[in-house]
Amino acid sequence: MSHAVTDTEHKPYQQHHFENMEQQTQSTLLGIWLFMAQEILFFGGLFAAYTIYRILYPAAWAAGASTQNVFLGMVNTIVLIGSSVSIVMAVHSARHDDRKAILKWFAVTLLLGSVFFGIKAIEYGTKWDHQLVPGLNWNNEHALHTIQEHAPKNVEILELPKGIQIYYSLYFVMTGMHALHMVIGFGLAFWIMAKTARGRFNAEYYPHIEYFGLYWHFVDIVWIFLFPLLYLV
Amino acid sequence: MNESTTKPKPNYITAGNTAKSWLLTVDHKRIGLMYLLGMTFFFLIGATAAALFRFELATHNANVFANDTYNRLFTMHGILMVFFFLIPAVPGVLGNFLVPLMIGAKDVAFPRLNLASWYIYMLGGTFTLGAIVLGGIDTGWTFYTPYSSVYADSQVILAGTGVFITGFSSILTGLNFIVTIHKMRAPGMTWMRLPLFIWAQYATSIINVLGTPVIAITLLLVVFERALGFGIFDPQKGGDPVLYQHLFWFYSHPAVYIMILPGFGVVSEVLACFSRKRIYGYEFVAFSSLAIAAIGFFVWGHHMFTSSQSPYAGLIFSILTYLVGIPTAIKIFNWTATLYKGSILLSAPMIYALGFIGLFLVGGLTGLFLATMAINVHLHDTYFVVAHFHYVMVGGMMMAWLSGLHFWWPKMFGKMYNEFWARVGAVIIFFGFNFTFFPQFIAGYMGMPRRYHVYDIEYQPFQMLSTVGAYFMGVGLIICFVTLVSSIFKGKPAGKNPFKATGVEWNQADSPPDQHNFTSPVKVDVEAYDYTDERIYQDT
């Protein structure tokens, strides 16, 4: 093939259709940011629904939030922030070409992620036991009972607030979508760890690790919004 | 043309003949052709559905299909035409093929992602076909809740998932194009030298990236509501069905600009080439695409004037809707002005492009009727709306698509089609189209609701005309189809630049292009549409 290549330095990890490394890096970075923008709108639809119903049904929101376990939510928030820190450490290690440390920090991140999942599973389990899952096992009486139990002492709740099922529907969809993003993150992390172990990255070339970091931060930030919105309102 | 005698140069089509070399290709040109196949397939199913239900609509009573069948037919028609034909048509086929070629790049920025987009598109299509095979779907392409989420007795989950999945192919294609256009331009290809087709793709891609995720999550909520019983849009659980409409149109209005902007791009290229002139007011035409994309995000409520949304919100949606008309008007005026003192050749692509201007004009102007609140109350959900959107989508975008397909066909396949038959097809489609959809404006103003298969006899004359027109138009489409396909086997070799057009894709790439697009480095040193440039008239 008489396919002309500009004779700037051609690094092995440069893909053939890019003219040079700088173009490749910048392109990927722009791509990642566009992907983030897309993600924001994806969650944006949910946040829009959230806002509207919260204004429409403040009582349901108060009652729903009161049944959440704020302590577990708090722990999870801290756990995720921790995992953000550990992924920053992984990126840092990549910059210093320390392969072992990269793997170590990825492992820490995944471990923290698993803790998050564990706690989330406990919370989902409790909701299932209290028959608070709309559509699947929702039970009005039981729900009322649970809400009464969790209501602050000075408030008496006599009937289920209107829109309470919407609150739980949104709770499950929003946290579920967030969890799905974490699952995808896990998949990506394993893939990157495998590549790292095989020595595909070095101090000069570690974009996947860096972009994974961005993605993971994004997922954390979503949670940092979800936590006050769903637990603390 | 002495080239035909020498041994043909290798090109992207001959670069490998195994199934694998196609199915795992990362070549944007091959991916474009694969979109062409997929999209044509879905179009044929959607068009067949239209041909069938037009038969039913010819008379006022139900004598061909029962209501459930009819409802499934128009829903399938709408879903396939919008999500699987019109939205991916120009970006998926022409965009993929041309964006890198036009800016002098070797490929799009993320070739593997590009291939993934095609697979995602086909996967979504498979789900939707599955829905059709397993009993069809009868919600209308708008999936309004709570009908879709609770009451409908058809394959909403499968079809909803299909559209959800396909959405990601639009998002990824959009993302790919934005990055490609920003970062991969050849030396000398400044922003102000970009062909208008690229500007249009750029504006479209922005909408794709920012709008599509919203419909994705919305349809996912419908699927959850239906499958699991969540109640986000179900009034019985306190949900608001009108919220669904807001979320749906937040995407689907911008989506109509996803459907038309690439068409604007195509028409700009074709008009310039066949009047041998630079597009009048290049900057205005370029930036009006961005303006349309931006304003287009804030007008969605004009689909909901009678939905019980606040009348004050209605006011804002109404006024913003008119504002979209202004940049569009500028484009139309500039295209018309381009013809002035040109050297006009009424070739097949040009007939389609001029047809586009006339038909889109009618479609756009009737959009203004619908944007007028008091009139919308009367016309909403009548055949007037059906006529409006076919004028913009079929008269507009489908004509633009056919124009572009004819225009770049020689570049894609290296063969010339039979110009005579291509023109015959174009003319029949133009007249058949008007015949089909103009009567619907009248039936609509008289009050005939859409999605009715039995209707009051006073509307019958118009529906009868419309049916006859549809078959007439179908004949045109078949002529066009046969002409193009047969050219692949029997057409004369096209040569590098058969239309003597400007642009990197014509002057610096072969027809069909080399596997790596260009055999020598691309350098751009002229403005777009410089038809005074001698080099385009030299044969190489």
Added chain:
Amino acid sequence: MNLLAVKTRPVVASDYAEEVDALYNYLLGVSVFFTVAICSVIVFFAIRYRRQSDADRPEATKDGKLLEILGSVIPFILVMIMFFWGAKLYFDAYMPPKDAMEILVTGKQWMWKMQHPNGKREINDLHVPVGVPIKLTMTSEDVIHSFYLPDFRKKMDVVPGKYTQMWFHPREEGVYHLFCAEYCGSEHALMVGRLHVVSPAKYEEFLSSGGMGAMAEAAASDDPVVAGKAVWEANCVICHSGPGGIGPNIHKAFGSMRELETGESILMDDDYVRNSILNPNDDIAKGYPAAMTSFKGQLNSTQISQVIAYLKSVSEADQ
């Protein structure tokens, strides 16, 4: 059919409809002007500057700003007129007058249930007195419907879980279209009714007459047998009313064998009745003319099931 006799405009049934038509004519004027102007210019250029012609073509025409400015300012002014005019009409017509008579409307797959101020009900038909503004307060039992009176240029969605309003002011007696404009499932196209604008005297008479009301009430009943009886009495009795009727007496024959013209006999079961209603000429009863017309498009599947339930309930044959 004489083509010239084909109607191309809807009936004008109120002053408001007239005002909407005036606005429509303005829009039509603007649109026809631009369409004709632009299309003729294109055709003219395409001929004048066709490639073979020797029209003079200067080297390069320059872009001017004038076209862009005129091209935005003129349309802007024209659309602002559309906007203000349309919005004004819309808001004028938004709030019902204080003295409007209120009728309750409930949409249900696939019928309209109306209730008059004195409690009297109707299905699919709506009687109102001429000259009185009528306010409809509407809701839906299931999915979204839309109450559409084309002759009055009025339409409003009927949404489950909330009440919406619409009003109109009939100015002439007559029978007008009533459509469901929002797609609502299988029989959306059959969810049509009629608006009867009658003289105040007739309206009073209508309100006090029991029959129509009772029948409508029965038709709205959730009990299929009760509702079926109403359907039977409204549609079938005329012909199937015992000896001397146009059709055979089948009132109590459900479940028995029926003889056909062809000499075969057939069991009168659910399918047979349904098919007789939809395709009466498939099987002709022995000794009777093929005089029954199809009810396709007139009775929806619910109503057909109701009639069958009713026939079953009164049948004397053992099933």
